[in-house]
Amino acid sequence: MNICVFLSAADLDERYTAPAREFAELLGKGGHTLVWGGSDVGLMKVVADGVQDAGGRLVGVSVKFLSAKARDGVDEMIVAKDLAERKALMLAKSDVVVIMVGGTGTLDEATEILELKKHGLHTKPVVLLNTAGFYDGLKQQFRRMDAEGFLPVPLTDLVFFAEDGVAALAYLEETAGIQ
Known part of the structure; x- marks a missing residue:
C-alpha cells in the first residue's frame, strides 16, 4: 500500500518521535511504501529512517525551495514547483493518507x-x-462542526482518529482493502 504521510519536519521530543518511529517500522515491515514530503530533517527523517530500515520503500515529494533538505537514497524523489503541486502529487501517488503531528503546514x-x-x-x-x-x-472542533451541521457528510466518513500507529494501520488495511 502507498501510504501518504503528512507530518512535521521539526525536531521533536520523544513524545512524538518514539510513536512515529514505531509507526514507521510497522509500515516498513508490512512492505508498504511511504509517500512523504521528502525532507531528511526532523520528524520526516525519523519516519523515513524507520520505514527504510524496516524494508519499506520511500517516495519523496519535495518542493523547489526545500530541495536542499531532500533525502538521498530514496526509491523515487519528485520535486514539485510549489506546495499546492506537492500536495496534489502526494495524494495522487497514495492509496491512503495519514496525518501525523505538525505545524501550520x-x-x-x-x-x-x-x-x-x-x-x-x-x-x-x-x-x-x-x-x-x-x-x-x-x-473536538471537527465534532462540533459535524454536530452543528457544517459538514455535508458525517465526520466518520471523512476521517478516522487513531490514538496509535497499530490502530491507524489496522484501519487503513481494513478500509483500503489492501494488505
Missing part, C-alpha cells in the same frame, strides 16, 4: 485533503494520528 495539508474528500474529489481513507493527544482540540 501539516494543518494546511490536513484540511485540504479533508476538503477534497468532503467534495468527493477523492475517496481515500484518511487517518489523523493523535499522538500524545496532540489533535484533541482539533478533534
